Amino acid sequence: MDDYLTFGRHHLAATHQGAFAQHLEPEPRPILDFLRMTNLKQNRLGLALIQEWARGMLGLNVEQIDKRTTEFTGFAIPHGDLGGDPRFFVNGERVTDIELHIPNHIDTAIDPEGGRHFGVRFRVKGFDVLNIKKRIEIAMASGPSWAQPDPYGSLWFGPSSDPLPAAANLTRIGGRDGAPEQYLKFGATFIYKLEYLLKQMGYEGFSSFDRILDWGCGCGRMLRFFDKSDRHRLTGIDIDGQNIAWNRENMGDIQFEQISTDPPTPFEDGRFNLIYANSVMTHLTVDDQFAWLQELARIAAPGAVIALTIHGWHSWAILGWQEMNTLLHFKENGIRVAAELNPDIADVPGNRYTDTAHTHEYIYREWGKYFEVHGIVEGFSGTQAMVILKTRT
Ligand SMILES: C[S@@+](CC[C@H](N)C(=O)[O-])C[C@H]1O[C@@H](n2cnc3c(N)ncnc32)[C@H](O)[C@@H]1O
Secondary structure, three states, X not given: OOOOOOOOHHHHHXXXXXXXXXXXXXXXXXXXXXXXXXXXXXXXXXXXXXXXXOOOEEEEEEEEEEOOEEEEEEEEEOOOOOOOOOEEEEOOEEOOOEEEEEOOHHHHHHOOOOOOXXXXXXXXXXXXXXXXXXXXXXXXXXXXXXXXXXXXXXXEEOOOOOOOXXXXXXXXXXXXXXXXXXXXXXXXHHHHHHHHHHHHOOOOOHHHOOOEEEEOOOOOOOHHHOOHHHHHHEEEEEOOHHHXXXXXXXXXXXXXXXXXOOOOOOOOOOOEEEEEEOOOHHHOOHHHHHHHXXXXXXXXXXXXXXXXXXXXXXXXXXXXXXXXXXXXXHHHHOEEEOOOOOHHHOOOOXXXXXOEEEOHHHHHHHHHHOOEEEEEEEEEEOOEEEEEEEOOO
16 A cells, blocks of 8 residues: 555646645545535535545536537636636647636536536637547646646547447447547547556557557547557457447457456457556446456466556546445445446346446555556546556566
């Protein structure tokens, strides 16, 4: 438990945000103890929770208004209470025409009376998110005027020559976010942040890894944003035969395999140097989680990097899971598995697809039995945190 993250958003926060630095450590006990005593339905507390746990988060929906106008709408949670409104940048250029403190769904959920804390809307001219030619970063800085944006809080868009999946394919990887703009935003943001993280860890980038596995690849949301020159290194696997069929038809230069809900996979021991999964551990039961950790440890090469997202602090705060019972359950067990199955892939045989969240402490304790836990970056993929693991050598 003493091997906390020494890179990533919190290191950067310390570098750039000065007094707003937030150290990454297991859940702040005093907050959980306070919650035990307080009625969370009092919205002020929900607000406090969000301000404390989801700092630096940018939750923007993107909509292409016309060929040259993109609108960003949603919420932005500054790093600290001081220093005024957050500032936004498109590839380093400050956005000046902007609406702040407008109504938004986060406020509506937590603070209907006060409201209007975090809402933001702005339009950017000059690109079409459905047809991007070069990388575009939407960044936020907050706090003192000298504070720089934290790259882990940014949103990204980037070039991809693969066709767009149909709405039916998109719904299978996350029902509610089924618009192509969001699909592209999540995919590019994940891959460019992962590349950035690997560089911070001392690797050159994806080229440092001979064989890369996207576990639970869905319809190629992440895989499509690798450079063409890296695609021969890639394998995508999923239990969803419909999306694997779509991938094979539309991304023929990447290897895809349909796998079953239960391990093993068809791969030999030690095959992959880099394994990543976006929003897969967030859907497994406790037993399935352990079975898959064991399988990932088998197919990972010595010294491999394994990067798996979980629902962390941001999810608890933003997704409205801050009800008393949920948090107490978290505190005591470290894992929450929803009582009902998630309907997104209800037709997949052997489906046990649920909604699951973990505490950091649980990850260090339980996942640490399978891998070395190198750190957890909050707010890495939407509200999900990224857990960085390495095989023991
Ligand atoms: C929320 S979706 C995310 C898909 C993809 N990672 C992305 O971000 O676009 C979760 C995916 O995990 C897949 N899945 C669920 N359990 C799995 C398992 N045990 N092994 C591999 N894939 C699994 C689902 O079929 C689905 O495609």
